[in-house]
Amino acid sequence: MPNHNYGLTVSWTGNRGTGTSSPRDYDRDHTVSAPDKPDLLASSDPSFRGDRARWNPEEMLVASLSSCHMLWFLGLAAAAGVVVTAYVDSPSGVMTELTDGSGQFVEVTLSPAVTVAESNMIGLAEKLHGPASAKCFIARSVNFPVRHCPTTVVAS
Structure with a gap:
């Protein structure tokens, strides 16, 4: 039976300069990327301090x-x-x-x-x-x- 592997990269982009020094000091923004595909801008749900303009x-x-x-x-x-x-x-x-x-x-x-x-x-x-x-x-x-x-x- 064949296996199919799916590799990608998820990179956190929400460091405002102090990292995760407290729950309110960073954004939940991140980028999902894979070779030869457009990046997917993501965040958490707005209920969890995320950016509603990005996919969660x-x-x-x-x-x-x-x-x-x-x-x-x-x-x-x-x-x-x-x-x-x-x-x-x-x-x-x-x-x-x-x-x-x-x-x-x-x-x-x-x-x-x-x-x-x-x-x-x-x-x-x-x-x-x-x-x-x-x-x-x-x-x-x-x-x-x-x-x-x-x-x-x-x-x-």
Whole structure:
């Protein structure tokens, strides 16, 4: 069985000159980078003193689940003869913060709006979300439910 390795660099850029001398003396800003890709500017969630203009790890986790599901769905659709002409997801995640300051995701809901070429493709398209979820590497790796609320329409 092949292994796939994913290496990147996460560099903290939030030192204001005194490092982490106190919780309020540094920014949570960091950069995620990998060869031949644009940098991803990241921070913590604004609730945790982060910069709302940057991506936070929680958003990136939700985006990873959505992206993985979409890619599997599109591949399965193509293999099954379902012609998808548009796909837009509006995923959402719920993270619960615990009294000790830690937290964890308790669920993510994917809400893909799928457009197919012909009305006879709707039924099969809707059934493909199950296998896509079962095959998604990211969904298989998390310890909380990833729910699906898809809609399917025919291209006009």
